[in-house]
Amino acid sequence: MIAMPPTTPLLFDTDLIRRYDTAGPRYTSYPTAVQFHDGFNEADYRAAAARSNQAGGPLSIYVHVPFCDTICYYCGCNKVVTKDRSRAAPYVDDLAQELALQGALFDADRPVDQLHFGGGTPTFLSNEEMRAVIAAMSRHFRLKTDDSGEYSIEIDPREADARTVAVLRELGFNRLSLGVQDIDPAVQQAVNRIQPIELTRTVLDAARAEGFHGVSFDLIYGLPHQTPDSFRRTLDTVIDMAPDRLSLFNYAHLPTRFKPQRRINEADLPSAADKLAILGHSIEQLGAAGYVLIGMDHFARPDDPLALAQANGTLHRNFQGYSTHAECDMVAVGVSSISQVGGVFSQNTKDLAQYHEAVRAGRLPIERGYALTAEDHLRQRVIMALISHFRLDFDDIEQAFGIDFLTHFAGSLAALAPMQADGLLSLSPRSIEIHPKGRLLIRNICMAFDEYLNPEGIQRFSKVI
Numbered sequence: 370m371i372a373m374p375p376t377t378p379l380l381f382d383t384d385l386i387r388r389y390d391t392a393g394p395r396y397t398s399y400p401t402a403v404q405f406h407d408g409f410n411e412a413d414y415r416a417a418a419a420r421s422n423q424a425g426g427p428l429s430i431y432v433h434v435p436f437c438d439t440i441c442y443y444c445g446c447n448k449v450v451t452k453d454r455s456r457a458a459p460y461v462d463d464l465a466q467e468l469a470l471q472g473a474l475f476d477a478d479r480p481v482d483q484l485h486f487g488g489g490t491p492t493f494l495s496n497e498e499m500r501a502v503i504a505a506m507s508r509h510f511r512l513k514t515d516d517s518g519e520y521s522i523e524i525d526p527r528e529a530d531a532r533t534v535a536v537l538r539e540l541g542f543n544r545l546s547l548g549v550q551d552i553d554p555a556v557q558q559a560v561n562r563i564q565p566i567e568l569t570r571t572v573l574d575a576a577r578a579e580g581f582h583g584v585s586f587d588l589i590y591g592l593p594h595q596t597p598d599s600f601r602r603t604l605d606t607v608i609d610m611a612p613d614r615l616s617l618f619n620y621a622h623l624p625t626r627f628k629p630q631r632r633i634n635e636a637d638l639p640s641a642a643d644k645l646a647i648l649g650h651s652i653e654q655l656g657a658a659g660y661v662l663i664g665m666d667h668f669a670r671p672d673d674p675l676a677l678a679q680a681n682g683t684l685h686r687n688f689q690g691y692s693t694h695a696e697c698d699m700v701a702v703g704v705s706s707i708s709q710v711g712g713v714f715s716q717n718t719k720d721l722a723q724y725h726e727a728v729r730a731g732r733l734p735i736e737r738g739y740a741l742t743a744e745d746h747l748r749q750r751v752i753m754a755l756i757s758h759f760r761l762d763f764d765d766i767e768q769a770f771g772i773d774f775l776t777h778f779a780g781s782l783a784a785l786a787p788m789q790a791d792g793l794l795s796l797s798p799r800s801i802e803i804h805p806k807g808r809l810l811i812r813n814i815c816m817a818f819d820e821y822l823n824p825e826g827i828q829r830f831s832k833v834i
C-alpha cells in the first residue's frame with residue numbers, strides 16, 4: 370500500500386524562527402563544499418570512478434551551462450553574462466569532449482536514471498546545440514529511452530518557447546523547472562528580470578501539451594519591493610497555474626560576496642518582520658492550496674512522486690535538491706560542476722578558458738575535491754535521513770555502520786535537547802522524530818550532526834530562513 374504524505378499542518382512559529390535564524394548550510398551535500406581542497410586531483414577521481422564501477426548501479430548526470438543573456442541582480446550563481454550567442458558552440462564542443470573523457474571511466478552498461486541540466490541558462494543553447502549535447506552523451510553513457518528516468522532541465526521562460534519545449538521532450542526530458550521568482554512588475558524591475566506572466570504560461574502550457582511528467586516553479590522571497598500583500602497576489606497567480614512542485618527560496622542579500630547584488634537598493638528590501646510575514650503567509654497559502662512541505666524550501670502536491678517518496682522513506686537529496694531516484698553516483702560536466710562518485714566530491718574549474726584548455730588536452734578539468742572519511746559517510750547518512758524523512762532510526766544507523774549511536778553521537782544529542790524543549794522534535798531512546806514546528810528549521814537540527822561547523826565556518830552560509 371502506498372503511504373500518503375503527512376496531513377499535519379506545518380506550524381509557523383514566528384518567535385521560534387527568529388530565535389533559530391542563524392546561518393547554516395543547505396546540505397545538498399555532506400560535508401559541504403567548504404571542505405573541498407586543491408590537493409584533490411585527477412588520479413583521485415579516476416580511482417573513485419573505478420570504485421564506483423565495482424559498486425555498480427545506475428548513474429546520474431549533471432550538465433552545467435553557465436551563460437545568461439542578462440543579469441538578475443539577486444543572482445549568486447556561477448554564470449557568464451553575454452549577449453554573444455556564438456559563445457555556446459565551442460562550449461558544446463567542450464562538453465562533448467568532457468563527456469567522452471568521463472564516459473571512458475564508467476562501465477558502459479550502467480543506466481542513467483537521472484539527468485539534470487542547470488545553469489546559468491541551459492536554453493541559452495539553441496535547440497540544435499542541445500541536440501548535440503544529448504547526442505554526445507548518448508555515445509558515452511546509457512541514456513534511458515523509455516521515459517522511466519528523471520530527466521529535468523531548468524528553464525528561463527524568457528529563453529524558451531513552445532518549440533524549445535517540444536524539442537526538449539523529444540530529446541527525452543520529462544521534467545521542467547521554471548524560474549519565476551516574482552510576478553509583480555515593480556519587483557521584476559528592481560531585480561532586472563522582466564518576465565511577463567504570459568511567457569511562463571506559454572512554457573507551462575507547452576509542457577503539459579507535450580506530456581512532461583511535472584513542472585516545478587522557483588520563487589524567491591525577500592526581494593526588493595515585496596510586501597506580504599504583493600507576494601500573496603503572486604502566490605494566488607502561481608497557485609492558479611497549479612505547478613506540481615514549488616521552491617520558495619530565501620533571498621540572501623550579500624553584496625560584498627555577490628557583485629550583481631550591489632545594484633539592489635537596500636532601502637527597497639522588505640524589513641526582517643515583513644520577510645517573516647511573507648514566509649508565514651506563503652506557507653499558510655500553499656498549505657490551504659493543498660501543497661505539502663517536502664523539506665527545506667520545497668513544496669509539492671500530495672500526489673506528486675516527491676511527496677509520496679517522502680512518505681515512503683525513499684526520498685533522496687543531492688546537489689539538485691530532492692529526488693525520488695535512489696542515490697546514484699553523479700557525474701557532473703561543465704564549468705564549476707560537482708561530481709559525487711565512489712566516495713569523493715570533485716569540482717571542475719570555474720574558469721571557462723581553463724576548462725577549455727584542460728578538456729582539449731584530454732585532461733579532466735578538476736580544480737578541487739574531497740574524499741569522504743568513514744566518519745563523513747556516517748554523518749552524511751544521518752543528515753540526509755533527517756532532511757529527507759524528518760525522522761531517524763538509530764537501529765538503521767547502528768546496523769549500517771557498526772556503532773553505538775547513543776555513545777557516538779552523545780554530543781549531538783545533547784545539542785538537540787533544547788530543540789526538544791522548544792517542541793521542534795522528540796528524542797526517544799531509539800529514534801528522532803521531527804515535529805511540524807521543526808520542519809522549517811531542519812537545517813538547524815542537521816547542524817547538530819555536522820562535524821565541521823564552528824563559529825567561523827557558519828558565517829560562510831546563508832541564513833536558515
Ligand code: SF4
Nearest residue numbers: 437440441444446489
Ligand atoms: S538568476 Fe539565473 S538567469 Fe538570472 S543571472 Fe542568475 S543564473 Fe542567470
